[in-house]
Amino acid sequence: MPVITEVELRDRIRRPRRGLKVTVPPGVRFSPSARDFIAQWGLEIVEERQEPQPPAPEPTPGAGGQRPAWDKPASFPVQFSGERPRCPVCGQPVHDKPEHMTQLDATHFAPKNIPRLRFRGKMDSVQGLMQLIAARARSWRLTDLAGHLDTLAAYCREIVSAEYNDREVAPIEVAGLDEAALREATHHPQKVLGIPHLTPGPDDHEILHWLNYLRAQVREAELGALDAFAPPPMYEPTRPDLIRALNRLSSAVYYLELLYKAGQFDWRVP
Incomplete structure (x- = not known):
């Protein structure tokens, strides 16, 4: 107690x-x-009065309840093997990497301040913030919330891996819900969870404000993805899967906010 x-x-x-x-x-x-x-x-x-709340949505049936392949502990993302990466300007192998450049992919270096690498850096910041909030959640014994944040941090790594390796991003899953169920819950919280859309205020617990800030940072990362992969003048996405993944990641964070506000997580006062 x-x-x-x-x-x-x-x-x-x-x-x-x-x-x-x-x-x-x-x-x-x-x-x-x-x-x-x-x-x-x-x-x-x-x-506080504990109003009866509808239960959280049942997990969407999946592959035997198994975690997605991307939901795993972090590992060093770059494996150095094969030919050395080349300069994007002259096409020659780079033996001594300049300080202002880094690997764009397995075969090329690029300046660190190009839009793709700015987006990648923003994703690193979002992942770090998720892990920080997960640590705060554990300090309040919100172990289920912390576990879901760990899953979303793993999904950040999936997004960056897909961007680096030029492959499609896998669909998101969190708290037992797939993309369609997440969209339903976050667009119709009154129907699904029995609470209205959230407007966090001064009476809300600190953890809800952390989650709200996290969602704002994910939305900024989505803008970074648009800068990198939907440039002017046409603004047509060349990586619509990345844009969709960031949009769904924002929805996933909002769903965790809704679950918390609906009383679906056990917690203690810090």
Whole structure:
């Protein structure tokens, strides 16, 4: 059962005043110093009402419930073998790589600030943020949420691998849902989860704000993909699979927000 300390209680209230009503999750306990603080200010403690919520959508039947091939621990992405990569300008092998260049693919170096590599760097940032939020989720014992974030971090690696190797991105799966089920849940949350679309605010827990920020970063990565693979003047995507993958990744993060808000994850007050 979660325990709220005086420090955590002060952080929730910010500016205490006598008789203030404080809403807390059901079943929490208070540390001795927190109880003294409550008595000192005559605080009224009210437990959140737990409205019955529809269960989360059932997992979409798949290949025997197995994880997708891309959902695996990270490994070093570049394997150095075969001929040395070549300069994209002169076509000659590069023996001493300049500091301002890196591998575009297995056979070419390119300047680090071209749109493709900017997009790749943004995906690295998104993956790192996912892993950071997963660590925060584990600190609050949101183990299911952390596991889903691990899956999405693996999908970031799948996107980058597909971009680097010039192959199509595999479809996303998370929390037992495929692309179609994710789209249904995120477009119709009232129907699927019993809650309206989210507008995170000051009363929401920190983890929801982290997820909301993560979704914003994924959307920025999608813009980076469009800069790299749908340039002007036609703006016609040359890699529509990458654009779709980023769009669905944003939906997947939003679905985790919805699951959290719908009370589908067990948690404790930090």
